[in-house]
Amino acid sequence: MPILSRMLYYDIKRRVKDGFFIGYNLIFPLVMIFLLGYLTSESYGTEFTGYHYYTVVMLPFCVAMAMITAAYAGKEDAYRKTALRLLFSPVTKAQIVLAKLLSCTIVISLCNIMVLSSASLIIRLPIWGAFFPVILLLTIETFATCAIGLFIGLGMKNFIIVKNILNIPICAGGILAGSFYPIGTLNPKLNTVLHLSPLTWINKSIFLYVFDHAPSLLWKTAGICLAVGIIFTGLAVKFFKREEYSHGDLPGFDQ
Amino acid sequence: MGTCQVLINNLKRSWNHKGLLIITFILPVVLCLILGLIPFGKASWRIGILVPEGAEAAGEREALYKNLAQLEGIKYEEASPKTLHTDLITGKYHMVVDFRHEDEKKPFAIITYRNEAKKLALEESILKGVRSKEEGLSLTERAMAFLQTLFIIFSTIHASALIRDKQNGTLTRYRFAKKNQAGYHLGFFIYTFIITHFQLLLSLVSLSIFEKGFSLTLMEALVIPLLMTLNAAVIALLICLSSNSEVSANVTSSSLAAIMSLLGGTFISIEAMPPLLRLLSALSPNRWIVELLRVI
Amino acid sequence: MGSLLEVKALTKAYDGKQVVRGINFSVQEGEILGYIGPNGAGKSTTIKMIIDVEKKDNGEIFYCGEKIGNIMKVYKKAIGVVPQEIAIYEDISAYDNVKFFCSLYGHKGDDLKERVKEALEFTGLWEHRKGLPAKFSGGMKRRLNIACSIAHSPKLLFMDEPTAGIDPQSRKHIMESIKILNARGTTIVYVSHYMEEIEALCNRIIIMDHGEIIEDMEKSQLKLKFEKLGCKNLEDIFLRLTGTALRDGEE
Numbered sequence: 001m002p003i004l005s006r007m008l009y010y011d012i013k014r015r016v017k018d019g020f021f022i023g024y025n026l027i028f029p030l031v032m033i034f035l036l037g038y039l040t041s042e043s044y045g046t047e048f049t050g051y052h053y054y055t056v057v058m059l060p061f062c063v064a065m066a067m068i069t070a071a072y073a074g075k076e077d078a079y080r081k082t083a084l085r086l087l088f089s090p091v092t093k094a095q096i097v098l099a100k101l102l103s104c105t106i107v108i109s110l111c112n113i114m115v116l117s118s119a120s121l122i123i124r125l126p127i128w129g130a131f132f133p134v135i136l137l138l139t140i141e142t143f144a145t146c147a148i149g150l151f152i153g154l155g156m157k158n159f160i161i162v163k164n165i166l167n168i169p170i171c172a173g174g175i176l177a178g179s180f181y182p183i184g185t186l187n188p189k190l191n192t193v194l195h196l197s198p199l200t201w202i203n204k205s206i207f208l209y210v211f212d213h214a215p216s217l218l219w220k221t222a223g224i225c226l227a228v229g230i231i232f233t234g235l236a237v238k239f240f241k242r243e244e245y246s247h248g249d250l251p252g253f254d255q
Numbered sequence: 256m257g258t259c260q261v262l263i264n265n266l267k268r269s270w271n272h273k274g275l276l277i278i279t280f281i282l283p284v285v286l287c288l289i290l291g292l293i294p295f296g297k298a299s300w301r302i303g304i305l306v307p308e309g310a311e312a313a314g315e316r317e318a319l320y321k322n323l324a325q326l327e328g329i330k331y332e333e334a335s336p337k338t339l340h341t342d343l344i345t346g347k348y349h350m351v352v353d354f355r356h357e358d359e360k361k362p363f364a365i366i367t368y369r370n371e372a373k374k375l376a377l378e379e380s381i382l383k384g385v386r387s388k389e390e391g392l393s394l395t396e397r398a399m400a401f402l403q404t405l406f407i408i409f410s411t412i413h414a415s416a417l418i419r420d421k422q423n424g425t426l427t428r429y430r431f432a433k434k435n436q437a438g439y440h441l442g443f444f445i446y447t448f449i450i451t452h453f454q455l456l457l458s459l460v461s462l463s464i465f466e467k468g469f470s471l472t473l474m475e476a477l478v479i480p481l482l483m484t485l486n487a488a489v490i491a492l493l494i495c496l497s498s499n500s501e502v503s504a505n506v507t508s509s510s511l512a513a514i515m516s517l518l519g520g521t522f523i524s525i526e527a528m529p530p531l532l533r534l535l536s537a538l539s540p541n542r543w544i545v546e547l548l549r550v551i
Numbered sequence: 552m553g554s555l556l557e558v559k560a561l562t563k564a565y566d567g568k569q570v571v572r573g574i575n576f577s578v579q580e581g582e583i584l585g586y587i588g589p590n591g592a593g594k595s596t597t598i599k600m601i602i603d604v605e606k607k608d609n610g611e612i613f614y615c616g617e618k619i620g621n622i623m624k625v626y627k628k629a630i631g632v633v634p635q636e637i638a639i640y641e642d643i644s645a646y647d648n649v650k651f652f653c654s655l656y657g658h659k660g661d662d663l664k665e666r667v668k669e670a671l672e673f674t675g676l677w678e679h680r681k682g683l684p685a686k687f688s689g690g691m692k693r694r695l696n697i698a699c700s701i702a703h704s705p706k707l708l709f710m711d712e713p714t715a716g717i718d719p720q721s722r723k724h725i726m727e728s729i730k731i732l733n734a735r736g737t738t739i740v741y742v743s744h745y746m747e748e749i750e751a752l753c754n755r756i757i758i759m760d761h762g763e764i765i766e767d768m769e770k771s772q773l774k775l776k777f778e779k780l781g782c783k784n785l786e787d788i789f790l791r792l793t794g795t796a797l798r799d800g801e802e
Contacts (some may be wrong), residue, residue: 014642
């Protein structure tokens with residue numbers, strides 16, 4: 001436990017110092033919320049505005065994109081050549097995975113809290129009654145996406161191929177979930193396609209909680225995300241390969 | 256000569272990463288086919304209706320459905336009061352019409368988060384039973400704008416080898432032999448252009464085969480893909496030149512492509528944008544493509 | 552003095568190619584063992600298997616008579632490794648680097664601070680403890696690389712090319728430090744391509760080639776054996792045993 005907490009402390013320190021990591025999880029969502037909110041300001045009325053909509057949908061999307069940064073965080077030690085040091089020290093692979101996972105989850109969740117509270121204050125999103133459940137869902141989503149990202153970064157042999165195209169399915173999932181523009185349909189088949197994106201469920205559960213006061217989907221979604229996160233954490237530990245983890249000379253790998 | 260060698264070398268390098276090459280060829284086609292399923296720009300109102308409940312109101316409901324069935328350009332279904340606001344916000348319904356009111360003059364109330372103008376237009380549609388005037392992009396226009404977005408991301412994946420070369424020192428090595436690095440960058444640009452163009456053409460052929468509503472004239476097929484590739488390759492190269500790492504280049508390209516796509520009217524019609532953004536949308540390559548399609 | 556480490560019938564193959572072929576050797580407590588061989592000989596793979604970074608195919612490794620698999624935690628706390636690559640975080644201070652890696656061995660509080668200070672002083676970096684390694688010279692980074700490996704006071708220290716690519720001043724400092732470490736009781740396994748370093752530091756030398764140990768004896772005995780064959784120094788002996796043909800594509 002002291003070793004894990006020590007590793008976690010240094011990992012958090014590195015995440016906080018990483019300008020790109022913070023910029024992407026703090027500045028980017030705010031910019032997108034205000035840009036897209038402004039872009040759609042003429043489409044909405046006064047009671048519910050585009051700013052409200054994008055505050056809710058942009059955070060889950062940015063959290064999903066954090067899968068990429070988590071995958072890179074998994075490879076960070078290999079790139080810096082410090083992976084070898086961790087491997088020959090009395091540190092278990094579970095400690096390595098958990099330190100990375102928790103550091104990413106904690107820092108991104110803090111960024112989410114800051115974005116959600118500042119956006120809510122500025123644009124008066126009526127979220128205060130649901131603030132804690134929404135943040136909890138986003139934190140669990142962060143945990144799940146980081147676990148998947150780490151599984152990719154630590155456990156997959158063809159990381160080089162995956163890392164380049166990871167943003168494509170995430171963006172596609174974002175489009176289907178209405179992260180860029182609400183996509184509605186009354187066609188049952190198309191509705192099924194839209195619900196293939198996990199982001200659709202997350203966005204829907206937040207809207208239901210905040211605007212329809214229906215909490216059940218949010219808790220179910222959070223439960224499923226938690227299960228997915230735990231499964232992928234287990235997989236990341238199980239498929240953790242010492243040789244791959246210390247392999248910092250991957251052609252084309254960079255932090 | 257140096258540029259040509261950089262180009263050939265890069266083609267060989269990409270050939271050595273066959274897995275990535277195959278995936279980047281297949282993925283746009285798959286995404287385009289999924290895109291074809293999404294009902295962008297259909298000129299119809301999606302309406303949720305709230306009807307009187309109970310057995311005694313059965314006749315009233317039947318009469319209402321009969322009337323609604325006669326309206327053109329309107330799709331409707333019974334809405335659930337429990338998910339009303341979420342369905343409106345997520346765009347399932349443009350509006351919900353509440354027929355539970357018992358006002359003789361106006362037998363329904365409209366619930367919507369849209370602006371007043373849209374609310375009035377719908378009210379008029381329902382009362383007169385006319386088709387919605389809301390205009391959108393055609394499937395071809397939307398698909399081309401979407402492909403432009405997608406290929407900015409893919410071009411960046413190909414061009415990002417430049418960042419590796421900067422870090423590995425091969426770019427410096429090139430400068431030992433050649434005086435400036437512009438030739439190296441040009442080689443990368445041509446390589447990115449060729450690969451992207453080939454992929455784009457493949458996607459267009461697949462779309463023409465599998466998507467019924469997608470069609471391009473010969474002139475459009477000759478000119479527009481070239482312009483799209485040029486846009487994608489230039490933006491990709493600029494992103495890679497200004498990025499320190501591959502991850503930042505990839506994420507920047509996705510974000511930039513998403514913003515350009517939104518500004519260019521892929522999702523939101525330009526007419527619905529605030530005046531300032533309408534001006535800014537002229538900077539989006541997505542809009543150039545849509546406008547060009549209309550001109551040709 | 553007894554065997555600190557014993558390697559028995561160790562083998563490893565990659566894609567069917569045997570890179571380590573059932574080697575046996577031991578490391579005696581208190582010695583500096585020189586471990587040399589041409590590129591692709593199997594040295595790095597052997598060391599990686601010994602430090603448990605790579606899985607072995609067959610064979611056993613014993614530490615103080617016990618299989619390392621049975622006493623992994625104790626074993627890992629007892630060893631230190633100076634990797635060939637500079638394995639440090641360039642964006643945290645030198646002090647934080649040593650502190651972090653030392654804390655992984657369970658040290659904390661004042662004990663941890665004391666160890667960090669000692670390691671940084673030992674490598675001549677105490678004055679630069681607040682500096683970021685990104686701004687350090689090559690020699691300073693190499694010394695920090697060593698400081699990170701010795702702060703937890705390992706009994707057995709593996710050093711893989713610790714002086715690669717640095718200036719003569721830093722090299723001299725490192726060489727002297729190694730001698731002091733050994734005098735304080737640390738057993739050292741030293742891997743290098745610099746024959747003069749091996750000659751100056753080591754008591755015993757193992758030469759490996761094609762995955763096998765081709766020579767394992769005391770330095771003085773080795774020199775005596777090959778003196779008769781016209782070898783003036785260790786480099787002559789090395790070239791005589793491993794040949795002068797280039798070892799392309801064997802890494």
